[in-house]
Amino acid sequence: MKKDKHGNSCNKLLPVNIFTLAAVKFDYNKSITFAEKLYGSNGIYFDIRQQLCLALTETQQTKLAVIDGQCKWDQNNAEQDDLFELVKGRVGAGISIFIVGGINTDGKTTLAGCAGHSPSKPAAVVSATGTMYTLAHELGHVLLTSTFSPVHETSNSNIMVNGTHNIPADSFPTFNATQIKQILKSTHLKDC
Numbered sequence: 641m642k643k644d645k646h647g648n649s650c651n652k653l654l655p656v657n658i659f660t661l662a663a664v665k666f667d668y669n670k671s672i673t674f675a676e677k678l679y680g681s682n683g684i685y686f687d688i689r690q691q692l693c694l695a696l697t698e699t700q701q702t703k704l705a706v707i708d709g710q711c712k713w714d715q716n717n718a719e720q721d722d723l724f725e726l727v728k729g730r731v732g733a734g735i736s737i738f739i740v741g742g743i744n745t746d747g748k749t750t751l752a753g754c755a756g757h758s759p760s761k762p763a764a765v766v767s768a769t770g771t772m773y774t775l776a777h778e779l780g781h782v783l784l785t786s787t788f789s790p791v792h793e794t795s796n797s798n799i800m801v802n803g804t805h806n807i808p809a810d811s812f813p814t815f816n817a818t819q820i821k822q823i824l825k826s827t828h829l830k831d832c
Contacts, residue, residue, distance in 0.1 A: 648680030650832035652824065653687045655734030656779070659727055660693045661704055662741035662768040675776040677812070678799060682820050685832060689734050694726055706742040707765055711754035714786065724761055735782055735828055736763040737775060743767045752804050755781030762828055773804040773813065783826040784819060 643649055676686040696704065700722075707719050723738050724731065743751040743765060752770035755778045757763040764778035777799050781791075784800075792802035799813040807813050815823065823829075 644676060644680045644685050646677055646680050648677075648685075649683060650685035651683035652829040653685045653832055654679055654779070654783075654829055655687045655689050655732075656737055657689050657727075657731055657734050658691045658737045658739070659723075659730075660691075660739045661696060661723075661726075662739060664739060664768045666768075666770055666772050666774070671772040671775050674772055674812075675779065678776050678814065679779075682815065682823070684823070684829065687734070689732055690730070692727075692730065696726070700726070704740060706744050707740050707754075708744050711743070711745060711751060711756045714756075714759055716758040720758060720761070720763070723763070723765075733830070734762075735779060736761070737766060737779070738763065739766045739768055741768050753778040755779075757782070771804045771807065773799060773807050777801075777804050780815065780819070780823070783823040783828060785822075785826070788819075788822055 672688070679686045704719070704722060724736070727736065743754055745751060750769075751767065753764060753766045753774045755764045762782055764782055766774050766778055780800050793800045793816070795801060796806045796808065797811070797813050799815060800819060801807060801813065
């Protein structure tokens with residue numbers, strides 16, 4: 641049986657592709673290590689297929705500095721099209737994670753992340769101003785799907801708490817049993 645670098649046994653693979661468009665303000669390495677440990681503790685091997693820091697033109701930098709969106713499920717919008725156009729030919733199997741400068745929903749409200757995506761292009765957007773927990777949280781939304789309820793938890797010991805900034809630094813928030821049961825049904829997971 642395959643084991644990850646933390647000694648966790650692999651029941652399922654979670655393939656991801658990470659594309660960075662902006663300078664990250666959270667600890668990126670801690671974010672990846674946390675995601676590996678969180679998913680690994682549930683038998684899911686966090687399989688990073690590629691990590692690319694994208695070189696953008698000045699026009700692209702201006703256009704994609706802050707992603708505007710309502711973070712709705714089953715969305716297909718111009719900005720998501722622009723993000724996938726940047727990585728055309730590079731996206732293989734898995735969920736695409738785009739790290740952007742910021743996410744603005746209405747001109748005033750900002751988000752740390754958003755998992756709304758086109759049904760045919762599983763993706764999450766993470767703000768460079770998010771926390772080390774945001775990436776794992778947004779992946780959780782993609783795996784849980786839009787129909788899972790409750791969308792967010794109230795306890796900051798659960799990774800799916802509303803607002804990863806509410807999670808105390810250096811803690812290890814987890815999924816609950818109901819969330820794990822749903823996640824393990826995800827079509828985005830592959831057999832080891």
